[in-house]
Amino acid sequence: MGYAIYKRRKKTLLFLTVPFLVSLFFFLIAVVWTIFISFTNQKLTGIEAINPKIIGLKNYLYILKNSTFIDSLTITANFTFLSAIIGQCFIGILLAAFVRQGFIKRPVFIEIPILLGWIVPDTVAAFSWLALVDDTGFVNQVLSWLNIESTGSLMEHHGFFIITVNNVWKGLAWSYLLFTAAIDGVSREILEASTMDGVSAGRQIYHIIIPSILPQIFINLLLITIWTVGVFSIPYIMSNGNPDTNILGVFMYNQAFASQRIGLASSISVIMTCIVGVFAALYFYFQKKYEE
Amino acid sequence: MKKLLVGTTALLSMLSLLAHAKDLSVMYGETFADAIEPGIAQYEKDTGNTVIRQKIPAATIYDQKLSLDFIGGQAADLMLVDSYTLSSHVEAGYLRDISPFVSSWPEWQSVYDNFKNSVTFDNKIYALPLDTDVRMMYYNIDTFKEHGIEVPWQPKNWDELIATAEKLKAEGVEQSLLIPVGVSRGEETTMQGFYMLLLGADVPTDDRNRLRDWNDGKWIVDSPALRKTLGFYKDVYMDKKLSPYSAYTQSYNLAARVKGYFDGSVGIWFDGSWRYVEMFFNTGVEPTDELIAKIAYARVPGSGCEGCLDYTNISGGWTLAMNEKVSDIEEAAKLMEYIYGKEYFTNWINASGKISTRGDAAESEAYMSNAFVSGLTDMVKGTTLRDTYPGYLIVTQAVQQMTQDIVDGKSVDEALARYKESLDFEFGADNLKTYE
Numbered sequence: 001m002g003y004a005i006y007k008r009r010k011k012t013l014l015f016l017t018v019p020f021l022v023s024l025f026f027f028l029i030a031v032v033w034t035i036f037i038s039f040t041n042q043k044l045t046g047i048e049a050i051n052p053k054i055i056g057l058k059n060y061l062y063i064l065k066n067s068t069f070i071d072s073l074t075i076t077a078n079f080t081f082l083s084a085i086i087g088q089c090f091i092g093i094l095l096a097a098f099v100r101q102g103f104i105k106r107p108v109f110i111e112i113p114i115l116l117g118w119i120v121p122d123t124v125a126a127f128s129w130l131a132l133v134d135d136t137g138f139v140n141q142v143l144s145w146l147n148i149e150s151t152g153s154l155m156e157h158h159g160f161f162i163i164t165v166n167n168v169w170k171g172l173a174w175s176y177l178l179f180t181a182a183i184d185g186v187s188r189e190i191l192e193a194s195t196m197d198g199v200s201a202g203r204q205i206y207h208i209i210i211p212s213i214l215p216q217i218f219i220n221l222l223l224i225t226i227w228t229v230g231v232f233s234i235p236y237i238m239s240n241g242n243p244d245t246n247i248l249g250v251f252m253y254n255q256a257f258a259s260q261r262i263g264l265a266s267s268i269s270v271i272m273t274c275i276v277g278v279f280a281a282l283y284f285y286f287q288k289k290y291e292e
Numbered sequence: 293m294k295k296l297l298v299g300t301t302a303l304l305s306m307l308s309l310l311a312h313a314k315d316l317s318v319m320y321g322e323t324f325a326d327a328i329e330p331g332i333a334q335y336e337k338d339t340g341n342t343v344i345r346q347k348i349p350a351a352t353i354y355d356q357k358l359s360l361d362f363i364g365g366q367a368a369d370l371m372l373v374d375s376y377t378l379s380s381h382v383e384a385g386y387l388r389d390i391s392p393f394v395s396s397w398p399e400w401q402s403v404y405d406n407f408k409n410s411v412t413f414d415n416k417i418y419a420l421p422l423d424t425d426v427r428m429m430y431y432n433i434d435t436f437k438e439h440g441i442e443v444p445w446q447p448k449n450w451d452e453l454i455a456t457a458e459k460l461k462a463e464g465v466e467q468s469l470l471i472p473v474g475v476s477r478g479e480e481t482t483m484q485g486f487y488m489l490l491l492g493a494d495v496p497t498d499d500r501n502r503l504r505d506w507n508d509g510k511w512i513v514d515s516p517a518l519r520k521t522l523g524f525y526k527d528v529y530m531d532k533k534l535s536p537y538s539a540y541t542q543s544y545n546l547a548a549r550v551k552g553y554f555d556g557s558v559g560i561w562f563d564g565s566w567r568y569v570e571m572f573f574n575t576g577v578e579p580t581d582e583l584i585a586k587i588a589y590a591r592v593p594g595s596g597c598e599g600c601l602d603y604t605n606i607s608g609g610w611t612l613a614m615n616e617k618v619s620d621i622e623e624a625a626k627l628m629e630y631i632y633g634k635e636y637f638t639n640w641i642n643a644s645g646k647i648s649t650r651g652d653a654a655e656s657e658a659y660m661s662n663a664f665v666s667g668l669t670d671m672v673k674g675t676t677l678r679d680t681y682p683g684y685l686i687v688t689q690a691v692q693q694m695t696q697d698i699v700d701g702k703s704v705d706e707a708l709a710r711y712k713e714s715l716d717f718e719f720g721a722d723n724l725k726t727y728e
Contacts, residue, residue: 241476
């Protein structure tokens, strides 16, 4: 019988081998190439386009001291903390728990808007949001009907807030679904018993639900941190040129394609990878500690 | 025998497919369709060949796409190139020397000398100049009259310019002074805004009013002119809040801008001469006589300092170039000749409101009787070109970043320090200089 399974598996493995090798090949080429050109002064045009020189750590030394990069790093850190860790993870747990505890009678009414955020392509989402917050957009229109003095351009004055809320909406579905599945696994008996004993909903979440799903929380934090540090499209489409939304993805893009310094931009992407790597290591460390 | 016949037929049809894969391709922005397409159509009709038209939507950042196409080896056979990127592309070996073909053409003979020079590097011709432009401040005659500003309006210095904008702002004109700012609009910020101020911010001697000192061969990283120009930006967007800077972030919406210009929510608007016609291109606004009568413009004044320029101007323009890796040189040259043909060129330049780079078109009756274009003659005379020395692409992006730092609330000193930091990394301290 074991042999039969092996034989069946062998076929499956064979089918998987080709796509695996292809993706590994392209992934490796892209990664190795990026690391390599981050040590050069490669550009998209000019003499360095055909004749790039290896300049060692110069790109890294420059970028780590560059004030605009430091600003961008700070914005990205705030953006990741507020939109991913607080916005997606924390609100995701709360929503999933409230649905489980029966506070939300018809979860479909929150599930549809949340899932829409996940399904709608970034470009479409960005332009829909622009229609809301543009100078002549929906929000300003409503304010003017209500005779409330508009603050002028919402993107200009509240750009960071807008892209943060937008990213919560875009990513909440993932956390919500993951935690809904995880909370389904929490023992029904314990929850019911605690309800009988008069434990409040908040204390249930804090003392029962969160400890039970801690491994899932770690994995979720890891994934959404990786995704959020790399966010590019919506902030770029909605607010490129807005100083307070100049996150790393947008900053890197402008170095690569507006300045056409692809070597310098590659060093930024390597640094971003390292930052995400540190977070990944931390999450794994805490998870291991928890399991012990 | 039958097998052989089938085999040969199959082989031949495959070969003909391969031959078709070698169709010439031309890349151009959609606003240039009228300049390029009539020539292509005629070429196709006369030769029976097919030409692939790579018409790029106006919303695409054309310069970035072109560079990527080049480095990826996917660029078209012929393409439009913005003149400020020409020297970099020539240096990278992307463009083909077209002197062997064009120097004998009558069309080339009629190109004005300064434009011939602008596309010639090391005595080799790399492109055909299509158009040029000048820059000004547009205003709506009705808006100005409504707010009690005398028309025709022409400020003599920056103080008068700001004063008018402040008056408009006080009267409720939301975007009372629009001058391109930030990285999002790319070259527009440097060309349409920054340069127009910089050139009038200090005396022209020793290139004190430029980004590069050409005698010393150094980029200027700190000068009174740079400081005054940044100060102007600070006045407009931060201290006096004459317009929201979000007017030039990515959500920039030309259709809304044009509508605002005619409705009275836009006051003074820094833009190029081609905007006169392009106000009605894909913006949903129909060109009626009533609307056209509202359009007026003033020249951008110098700052008003002793010995500075009275009015400033800087010109760019687009060129038609050939890929170094062109598939069929002879045919590509032939197609180029069609596109640049006198008749098509003259028709286009007259309809587009652009300024001719060629005598043959400029002498046409329609061109000479075009009131808008002939009004620009004085401006064309005193114009200058950008400091498009190789490396300019880095400098211009750093300039845009500098204006963005100002609207981020940073001081002029801090913005300049960052500018210096960026150029120092790229060119080394030996290639930079400072004016006290």
